[in-house]
Amino acid sequence: MRRDCDPGRRPLCWAVMDRAPAVKVPDPVRRAVRRRLLPWFAENARDLPWRRRRTPYRVWVAEIMLQQTRADQALPYYRRFLRRFPSMKSLAVAPLDDVLKMWEGLGYYRRARNLHRAARMVRERPGGRFPDTLEGIRALPGVGAYTAAAVASLAFNLDAAVVDGNVRRVVCRLLGRTLTARELEAASERLLVRGRAGEYNEAVMELGALVCTPAAPACDACPMRSACAAYRSGDPHTLPEKARRGKKPHRKVAAGVVFNGRGEVLIAQRNPDDMLGGLWEFPGGCIESGETAAEALTRELREELGMEVCSEGLLITVRHAYSHFSIEMEVHLASRVNRAPPRPLQCAAARWVPVDRLRGYAFSRADLQVIEALECRQAPVSGEGTTAAGSR
């Protein structure tokens, strides 16, 4: 592709260029970044914990946590995470289950697993030191182009420009059209204030988060207004053009709270590379066509855990939306029909746990609803004939 592109000549079509497509970035825009945006940021930057004491470790954890996650959602997680794992070493030596527990409810759990793995990789480096080059940072698991540039600029003051959702929106509006990913890289590189890359990166993202928002940008409060092509055009909210997504499929799922007669319930750990990998769950699975929830439950526990169980009735129906599909989960109380112990045939592990110890394990949001239902079902009843385990 790149063979016949002489960089010294202007190609007829930018699309054939592999690198550095020429994006016209007007001087007034570049000037406005230095004269307006950076002062605005100095004045209006939120006081966020990861902006204090910018060690590579603290910056890196924040950037992983902030992937596809708003600052206000990440905030309480960041505080707890740094309290529990204040250093690279404390994270590296911790069990993965502890890391996932700290991540519980935040989503995209692969981030937590990669974070843990990367911490152990950093410990193996010479001196156990965090990589201090763009390529070295990029090589850590869970670190892509964005995060590498963010850590490089914020923790090491390297001249690397980030492109995230904010940058995309802000730059497309400044230039008045929807840019391709490659054009965005080139444009952000041109806009970057050399020697102040971290400040520039955060300023653009802060503007996107606080002022240049997707639906209703607050142009009246925008320091870049005079240099913004989309503002002049009159309808800045229409940029960048968005590709519409398809509808999410809906699945019906069955899950079981299986009691063993000693007040303990069965939980299973999901395989590391699956969705919600490493999290614990109440075992179950998809309801096939023509199947009842109770039948699906019996089948799934036979397949996943080699157990024979029988539904004792509905506990709760949980509706939940994941990133790319939604579920309606019928959660049944269930009991064993024999003494066969659970074997982790299609999961990572299985364990009997007292209900009041469930909170020590990491679950997804959907299963946390189940735990709530279990807890408020147990507490008030106390004396009466216990559970569906029904000793017999």
Next chain:
DNA sequence: AATTCGTGGAT
């Protein structure tokens, strides 16, 4: 290159 990864707030 298009999918697959969570969750919650805004609209």
Next chain:
DNA sequence: TATCCAAGAAT
């Protein structure tokens, strides 16, 4: 209620 989409990465 339904849809969008956020400091993206991995495959």
